[in-house]
Amino acid sequence: MPVVASTVTAGQGLEVTRVGGRWRVTRPWPPQLRPIVHSYAGYWEATASPYRVRLVPTGRAVVVINLGEPFTQVRRLEDASPGIQVTGSLVAGLEDGPRVCDHPGGQEAIRLELTPLGAFRLFALPMSELTNRVVELRDVLGPGAGMLVEQLSATSDWGARFDLLDIALSARLERGPHPSPEVSHAWRLLSRAGGAIPVGRIAAEVGWSQGHLVRRFTEQIGLTPKTSARVLRFHRAMRLLTHEGANPAEVTAACGYYDQAHLNREFRALAETTPGRMAAARVAEGALAL
Incomplete structure (x- = not known):
């Protein structure tokens, strides 16, 4: 911290x-x-x-x-x-x-x-x-x-x-250009859920097929809905873990990971570190001091 x-x-x-x-x-x-x-x-x-x-x-x-x-x-x-x-x-x-x-x-x-x-x-x-x-x-x-x-x-x-x-x-x-209302709504759904919402449910909510959602969403957001959900869930877990007294098991459950091993794999894949090292690190605005 x-x-x-x-x-x-x-x-x-x-x-x-x-x-x-x-x-x-x-x-x-x-x-x-x-x-x-x-x-x-x-x-x-x-x-x-x-x-x-x-x-x-x-x-x-x-x-x-x-x-x-x-x-x-x-x-x-x-x-x-x-x-x-x-x-x-x-x-x-x-x-x-x-x-x-x-x-x-x-x-x-x-x-x-x-x-x-x-x-x-x-x-x-x-x-x-x-x-x-x-x-x-x-x-x-x-x-x-x-x-x-x-x-x-x-x-x-x-x-x-x-x-x-x-x-x-x-x-x-x-x-500047205005994003489509459907992509804006899809991003709000993902953000509010911290990434813990199925892409199919988002597509149904905005009234698009999954394929069309993926194309338009990726163009205007930069990542696919699935990858965006993964990043948002990781970011939420990172924030929770850097709070004093954070419990990894509670963070795992709160962020929708299957288990501690799933949490560990995602931290390794997205940040090349472990939840424990992240919790102990000085983190400011997405940056870990090395």
Whole structure:
């Protein structure tokens, strides 16, 4: 679990919290962004030092706007390629496996976690094109992304930074495509059930065949309904396990796993770790410190 040293209110609705060796600044985001955003925060390091984290599936898309040193490597865990990937501001689609990020230290960034359908509207492209991928921000948002990053970097005032970003995101949302009502309803059903709902029941609820549901859902969410359910169930189990005093047997039952062995297999497949290690790790926003 993250160790919180202190929290202060800094004016302009800003709240600044020290989490381990990193400062985190947040403020409530505007009403038009609330349906699409899970988290929205700025970060900077109290003391610059290299670090490595493992990102695990969360059922969310991620945008990182880099205002300091970039990542030196962002790769899928099973990718043994020796090549070093220098990544500035980035977009990550939904994942069905773990990813490792290396940073040289000196990070300053804004990180957003988006609902899949919010990302579909914001990015204005099929989410299936971003599944298990990390791409440069400008490759998704176009040349204007570079100008936005420059504007954000030009000020050290976090309130002004959030103002700029809110305006840019809101304008893009107004122009973005709207997901189909059936896919929106299917995602709500899956999310509310924590993944513990059969795909056939979802198809019947929205009035589509399973095949049509899978095609349209995968296009707009990025993962199939079955894989999305698996990721959402894993994410719920992860959250419950990292609560103090969590009981693995109770988590297994609450999340709909057959037994402890089933839970263990899913954690190995989706995060390359065990429930016990996950429970003991410092987990923040889908990242395990390594």
